[in-house]
Amino acid sequence: MKKTLAALIVLALVGGFSWLxxxxxxxxxxxxxxxxxxxLYIVGFMIFTGVAAGSLMLAGAAWLFDSLAGYRPYTKIITFLGVFCGLVGAGLFIFVDLGNPQRGIYMLLSPNLSSPQVWDAGILSLYGLTGSLLMYKLWxxxxxxxxxxxxxxxxxxxxxxxLLVIVTSFAFVLLVSSPAWNNPGEPVSFLFAAVIAALAVLMLALSHLQKVAYCAVPEPLVSRMGYVASLLLALELIFLVGEACIGFYAPYGEEAETVFWQLTGKGAAFYWAEILAILMGCMALARSKVKAGSWLALLAVFLIKYNLLQSQQLNPLLPFAGPSVYNPPALGVYIPSLPEVGTALGIVAVACIMGIIGLAKFKSFFAPREEV
Structure with a gap:
């Protein structure tokens, strides 16, 4: 554990240096x-927001439905790791994406209540408040x-x-000038991806806690989470196939250009990697291969969000004026720079450090109790 923590601290320092x-x-x-x-920062924000949202839903469902009562002893761990660590990651990704950190003050002093970005801030605040109330009741x-x-x-x-994680999609769905985003099915995809990401993170965490003898976690509980994640991955695949079929049926227009850019164009490598990750993750989780399936599920969600961003941004409805060489189709694909990657890894490391130290310092509180 000390070596893992030391490695994470090094990553966090690298992230801080990259941001500087x-x-x-x-x-x-x-x-x-x-x-x-x-x-990359917005991709990270969407994933961590999804982890927080999905963890809230899982923790709430465990106490609302008796059929999920087996998860109740672990809801404190789920709330801490999923909700609070997830919010830390999401908040840091938005913070570094601002460029100048002082811009965050503008939102506080003069928020535009019609902006989806302000709605996102409100949703994250609601997650934090709800998570705090839930943790208090669990105590x-x-x-x-x-x-x-x-x-x-x-x-x-x-x-x-x-469920309000669908509001995160509004920053994309409400952009009528972006045909690939202006899709009524996108909020549902965001909801599925949020639950998948949360389940994957929590399966990895609970399996690790079982391995290091932090607490006993019955294998059937983790396997059930895997089955749900597998089903949601299959639904995400259906959504992607549906989009591709629409592009094939009407192979003209702005949205069709984006579809073909992903299928056979410069974005094909990322798109087919996404499809492969979904298929492999779905099969692994359906066969109770929790560790491999969880990592594949996280990779699938990452690629879903990554391709969502780059496919539309590199195929705009109206390109900029000037020589074609300066317009998106000539740019190829978006590949994060080393400072971006370093900063992103540092943020992930900070969230992991928070989880490790929190669980270690408050083991007597987080440890599952039979009477729960």
Whole structure:
């Protein structure tokens, strides 16, 4: 554990140094530009937001439905790792994406309430508040000051808050000038991806805690999570195939160009890697191969979000004026620069460090109890 923590601290320091480089030399050292203003940091934000939302839904469902009562002893761990560590990761990704950190003050002093970005901030705040209330109620239960019946209302709130992850998609769906994003099915895809990411992270975490003898986790509980993630991966695949079929049926127009760019164009390698990751993750989880399936599921979600961003940004409805060589189709694909990768890895490391130290320092609180 000490070696793992040391490696994560090194990664966090590398991330901090990479971010400082961006502050000193500007965003020019990243591969984001006027054509691709949303890159790796927004991908990370979407994934961590999904982990927080999915964890809220799982923790709430465990107390709302008796058929999921087996997960109740682990809801404190789920809430801490999934919700709070997830929010830390999501918040840091947005923070570094601002460029100048002082821009965050503008949102606080003069928020534009019609902006989906402000809605995202509100949703993250709601997650934090709901997670705190849920953790407080879980503490009450562990102290014998509350019973399962007292958890019903907060469980409904947790599930409802988690479902609001679809609001994160509005920053894309409401852009009518971006045909590939302006899709009514995108909010559902965001919901599926959120639950998949949360289940994958929690399966890896619970399996590791079982391995290091932190707590006993029955294998059937983890396998059931894998089956649900497998089903949702299959539904994501159906959504992707549906989009491709629409592009084939009407092979003209702006949205069709984006579809063909992914299928046979410069974005094909990423697109088919996404399809392969979904298929392999789905099969692995269906066969109860938790570790491999969870990593493949996370890779699939990463590629889903990555391709969502680059496919539309590199195939805009109206390209910029000027020579074609300066327009997105001539740029190929978006590949994050080393400072971007370093910063992103540092943020992931910070979230992991928080989880490791938190679980170690408060083991007596997080350890599952039979009476729960």
């Amino acid at each position: 480089l961006q502050l000193v030399y500007g965003a020019g050292i990243t591969n984001m530009n006027n054509f691709v203003p949303w890159g 009450m239960v562990s102290q014998g000051k509350a019973v399962a019946a007292d958890m019903k209302n907060i469980s409904r709130l947790a599930i409802g808050a988690g």
